[in-house]
Amino acid sequence: MLSKKTKYGIKALTYICKNEERSPISIGEISKAENIPHKFLEAILVILKKGKVVSAKKGKNGGYYLLRDAREIFMSEVIRLLNGPIAMLPCVSLNFYEKCEDCPFEEGCGVNQLMLEVRDSALQVLEHKSLYQLTSEIKIAEDTLS
Amino acid sequence: MLSKKTKYGIKALTYICKNEERSPISIGEISKAENIPHKFLEAILVILKKGKVVSAKKGKNGGYYLLRDAREIFMSEVIRLLNGPIAMLPCVSLNFYEKCEDCPFEEGCGVNQLMLEVRDSALQVLEHKSLYQLTSEIKIAEDTLS
DNA sequence: TACCAGCCTGTCTATAGGATAGGAATGAAA
DNA sequence: TTTCATTCCTATCCTATAGACAGGCTGGTA
Numbered sequence: 001m002l003s004k005k006t007k008y009g010i011k012a013l014t015y016i017c018k019n020e021e022r023s024p025i026s027i028g029e030i031s032k033a034e035n036i037p038h039k040f041l042e043a044i045l046v047i048l049k050k051g052k053v054v055s056a057k058k059g060k061n062g063g064y065y066l067l068r069d070a071r072e073i074f075m076s077e078v079i080r081l082l083n084g085p086i087a088m089l090p091c092v093s094l095n096f097y098e099k100c101e102d103c104p105f106e107e108g109c110g111v112n113q114l115m116l117e118v119r120d121s122a123l124q125v126l127e128h129k130s131l132y133q134l135t136s137e138i139k140i141a142e143d144t145l146s
Numbered sequence: 147m148l149s150k151k152t153k154y155g156i157k158a159l160t161y162i163c164k165n166e167e168r169s170p171i172s173i174g175e176i177s178k179a180e181n182i183p184h185k186f187l188e189a190i191l192v193i194l195k196k197g198k199v200v201s202a203k204k205g206k207n208g209g210y211y212l213l214r215d216a217r218e219i220f221m222s223e224v225i226r227l228l229n230g231p232i233a234m235l236p237c238v239s240l241n242f243y244e245k246c247e248d249c250p251f252e253e254g255c256g257v258n259q260l261m262l263e264v265r266d267s268a269l270q271v272l273e274h275k276s277l278y279q280l281t282s283e284i285k286i287a288e289d290t291l292s
Numbered sequence: 293t294a295c296c297a298g299c300c301t302g303t304c305t306a307t308a309g310g311a312t313a314g315g316a317a318t319g320a321a322a
Numbered sequence: 323t324t325t326c327a328t329t330c331c332t333a334t335c336c337t338a339t340a341g342a343c344a345g346g347c348t349g350g351t352a
Contacts, residue, residue: 005340014256042299059295059297062350114271115148137256202328205321
C-alpha cells in the first residue's frame with residue numbers, strides 16, 4: 001500500500017511544480033489547496049528537503065521550492081524517500097535490501113523470483129515518470145474537463 | 147509490502163505443487179519443510195480453501211491438495227486472496243475499488259494516474275505467472291545448485 | 293525589530309499484522 | 323467401534339506503524 005504520507009507528498013510536489021513561477025509556496029497554501037493536514041505536510045516536506053528534492057525559504061513570504069528541474073525528479077526517488085522500498089519484499093529490494101531469515105537460499109525461493117519480476121516492472125514505470133511529466137498530465141486532464 | 151501471510155501462502159502452495167503426487171499434504175509437513183508457524187499456516191490454508199484454490203481432506207493421512215490444475219492457478223489470484231488488492235491505492239484497484247475522500251475528481255489526480263500504470267505493469271507479471279511455472283523455476287534452481 | 297513561516301520534539305490513538313492457545317469436529321485406519 | 327491424526331473454529335495477545343495533533347523554538351526577510 002502507498003502511505004498517505006507518500007500520496008500527500010506527490011500531491012504537494014505537483015502543486016509546487018504547477019505553481020513554480022510563484023514559488024516558494026507555503027505549507028499553508030499547499031495544505032489548503034490539496035486537502036492535506038497542515039502539520040503532517042510539514043513533516044513530509046522536511047523529508048523531501050533532506051532528500052534534496054525541495055528546499056525551503058524561511059521568513060515572510062517563505063515556503064518550498066523545487067531544488068532541481070522537474071524533469072530530473074523521478075517518482076522512484078520520491079516514493080523511496082516517503083514510502084520506503086519499491087520492492088514488496090526486503091530480499092528483492094535494491095536500496096533497502098535485507099536477507100530473510102526463513103529462506104535457506106534465495107534462488108530457490110519462488111516468492112523471491114516472482115517479486116523480483118514485479119519490482120522490475122514497477123521500476124520501469126517509476127524510473128521514467130518525472131514530476132514534470134506527471135504535472136503535465138494533470139494539467140491536460142483539468143483542461144479537458146473544463 | 148507483501149505480508150508474511152502471502153509469502154507463507156505462496157511457499158505452501160509451491161510445496162504442495164512440488165509434492166502433488168503424494169497429496170494431500172498435512173499442515174505439519176508443510177510448516178516444518180518451509181519454516182512456517184503451524185497455527186499461522188492453518189489460517190492461511192483456510193483462506194486458500196475458501197478461495198477455491200485448494201481443498202482439504204480431514205482425518206488420518208489428511209491434508210491439503212490443489213483443487214485445480216497448477217497451470218490454472220495464477221499468482222494474481224493468490225495475492226488478492228491473501229494480501230488484498232494488487233494496486234497500491236484503493237482508488238485504482240480493480241477488485242477492491244474505493245473512492246478516496248480527498249480527491250475531487252480522479253482524472254486530475256497525478257497519484258491516481260501514476261499508480262494506475264504501476265498496477266497494470268504488476269498485473270502483467272502476476273496474471274501470467276502460474277503456480278506450475280513458479281514451481282518449475284524453483285526445481286530448476288535447486289537442480290543447478292546441487 | 294517584529295513577524296512569519298519553517299523546524300523540532302513529543303504525544304496520542306487506531307489499526308493491522310503476526311503469532312499462539314485450546315478445544316471441537318471429522319473421518320480413516322486399527 | 324474405538325482411537326488418533328488432522329482439519330477447523332474462536333478467541334486472545336503483543337507489537338509496530340501510520341496518521342494526526344500540539345507547543346514552542348529558530349531563523350530570515352521585509
